[in-house]
Amino acid sequence: MKTLVYIDHFKGELQPASWEALGLGKSLGTVSAVVFGSGVEAIASAAFEYGADEVLLADDPALLDYRAEVYASTLTAIASAAAPDLILFPTTTRTRELAAMSAMDLNSGVLADITGMEMDGDRLVAVRPIYEGKLLEKAVCTAKPQFVTLRARAFPKPALEAGRTGTPTKVVAKPEALTSVEGYTASESTVNLADAGVIVSGGRGVSNNPSLTPPAGLDEKQVEIWRAQQGFALIGELANVLGGAVGASRAAVDGGYIPYSHQVGQTGKVVTPDLYIACGISGAIQHLVGMRNAKVVVAINKDSDAPIFTQAHYGVVGDLFTFVPALTEAFRQKLGK
Amino acid sequence: MKIIACIKQVPDSEAKVSASGGQISWGEAPLVINPFDEYAVEGALQQKEAGGGTVTALCIGPESAKDALKHALAMGADNAILVSDPALSGLDTQGAAHLLAAAIKKIGDVDMVIFGRQTLDDGFGVTGPQTARALGWPMLGLSGQIKVQDGAVRVERVIEEGRQSLSAKLPAVLSVVQNIGEPRYPSFMGIRKASKAEIPVWSLADLGIQAPAPVVTRTEVMTPPVRDAACEIITGESPAAIAETLVDKIMAEKVL
Numbered sequence: 068m069k070t071l072v073y074i075d076h077f078k079g080e081l082q083p084a085s086w087e088a089l090g091l092g093k094s095l096g097t098v099s100a101v102v103f104g105s106g107v108e109a110i111a112s113a114a115f116e117y118g119a120d121e122v123l124l125a126d127d128p129a130l131l132d133y134r135a136e137v138y139a140s141t142l143t144a145i146a147s148a149a150a151p152d153l154i155l156f157p158t159t160t161r162t163r164e165l166a167a168m169s170a171m172d173l174n175s176g177v178l179a180d181i182t183g184m185e186m187d188g189d190r191l192v193a194v195r196p197i198y199e200g201k202l203l204e205k206a207v208c209t210a211k212p213q214f215v216t217l218r219a220r221a222f223p224k225p226a227l228e229a230g231r232t233g234t235p236t237k238v239v240a241k242p243e244a245l246t247s248v249e250g251y252t253a254s255e256s257t258v259n260l261a262d263a264g265v266i267v268s269g270g271r272g273v274s275n276n277p278s279l280t281p282p283a284g285l286d287e288k289q290v291e292i293w294r295a296q297q298g299f300a301l302i303g304e305l306a307n308v309l310g311g312a313v314g315a316s317r318a319a320v321d322g323g324y325i326p327y328s329h330q331v332g333q334t335g336k337v338v339t340p341d342l343y344i345a346c347g348i349s350g351a352i353q354h355l356v357g358m359r360n361a362k363v364v365v366a367i368n369k370d371s372d373a374p375i376f377t378q379a380h381y382g383v384v385g386d387l388f389t390f391v392p393a394l395t396e397a398f399r400q401k402l403g404k
Numbered sequence: 405m406k407i408i409a410c411i412k413q414v415p416d417s418e419a420k421v422s423a424s425g426g427q428i429s430w431g432e433a434p435l436v437i438n439p440f441d442e443y444a445v446e447g448a449l450q451q452k453e454a455g456g457g458t459v460t461a462l463c464i465g466p467e468s469a470k471d472a473l474k475h476a477l478a479m480g481a482d483n484a485i486l487v488s489d490p491a492l493s494g495l496d497t498q499g500a501a502h503l504l505a506a507a508i509k510k511i512g513d514v515d516m517v518i519f520g521r522q523t524l525d526d527g528f529g530v531t532g533p534q535t536a537r538a539l540g541w542p543m544l545g546l547s548g549q550i551k552v553q554d555g556a557v558r559v560e561r562v563i564e565e566g567r568q569s570l571s572a573k574l575p576a577v578l579s580v581v582q583n584i585g586e587p588r589y590p591s592f593m594g595i596r597k598a599s600k601a602e603i604p605v606w607s608l609a610d611l612g613i614q615a616p617a618p619v620v621t622r623t624e625v626m627t628p629p630v631r632d633a634a635c636e637i638i639t640g641e642s643p644a645a646i647a648e649t650l651v652d653k654i655m656a657e658k659v660l
Binding site (some may be wrong): 077078080082132135136159163166167168170174175176177179180192195196198201202203206207209246247248249250251252253254259261264327334342352353365366371376377380381382383384389390394396397398402 | 415417421423497501525526528529531533536537538541542558562565566568572573582583618619621623627628635638643646648651657660
């Protein structure tokens, strides 16, 4: 088996699931990491440390910013020359496009966002959720190379072997561009829910703290948002102590309590953390499909009939405004923080 | 401007979907326009309002998919076209992209093609970029804002790390995300117009191509394993006591 693994990064900042893809590739045979960018030798070195047998490095000013057609054409040229059986990617906003377009170039196909796999000879049988995770399918790509993107945290991360080195093989970029990048604005919050090991989420319930007195001069909607922000501050503290990320239900995002980038669920992100703590989230089906594959789910809600409890391992029926700070304090003591 | 919104018909999100003997069923639940594609129609209508032109909704599917196209018409699309042919079976995203590209070329003089982020059923999220590739047009994916000026389109692309502004000359293919704005509800007049609309159906022969051979195929469909454990409700004398018990339980799970 010959596998290429595309290492995804943004301005040198790695998408950690890239290493999960490298680990899977390594377990199947020889693996070449593919690194695109400008001034990205450090990523090539890291790829050797994570076990790449070879690193194909296209380091070119034309590749400074991700542009779909430039990256796709460069990948297509590399894949044509290397003729791998399989090309693996972490599933990200960039790789869905990149895999999609390069697969078209090579008359092959994409198995996107898979969560499991088995091998049938040199054919990868992908397991992937369909119908919002209500079902799973097994699917194969009958042409070569097989383009496969892996959902973050679905495959184990390989151990880093410090000091393992190699010399990257330089490959040329295909710089013909149809799009130009004019600028970039960092997220107001750099939340990466897909890679988070712990997520603490808030829902509509975070705006209901009756014991708070809002500042004067706010209208009704502003008071609601102000209350919700106080609630999310409590959730943020708990997430902080656990080294986790803050998530939210659609109701909280639609209410203007927190930016969309935090949304978990069908129209937000599908997440698979080790620990998911839902605070004041009733549990609409659209939210449940986004978080029910978390390893351990804790639900905190004052309504004991809330559907969120059907997906939870542990539940606390009560007021989140008194309970969440108590939980934060208990973790702080237990974890010595 | 001639704008195409590409849509698909899927079972409603509330549907209880089940699998038996390799067949997928969704009971009595209705088939609807893919919710992500409503944003594509919304984005197309916004561009029409900003710069004039027409919006055509384009769909591949069986005869029943006309209902999804009628939803787009009711929202305000000017035209709708269904690509349908009995020879189409097991169509994969690559094949869909080739069909859509052929239909877009047949429509002619198209300036902009807009897709939703992904479908609710198969969820690949790749048909948009693949259609761009089949057409040889630029791909501006996951756009949260769209602005057209002087024959070029500029978008704010929403990515993991923030927003990137991208531009390209028209014609171009876009996909849109929720930041584009909530899809409008069909108006009463729109619904009346849509109910009377005659939607043309284009066959493979009309497009002048053969049924694309699938490259990606489903070999099995399964029900995911159900979570066995019932929820354990933690109780105690005080919030602090409950918290302590809960922390011990979570620590014992060894997930931290």
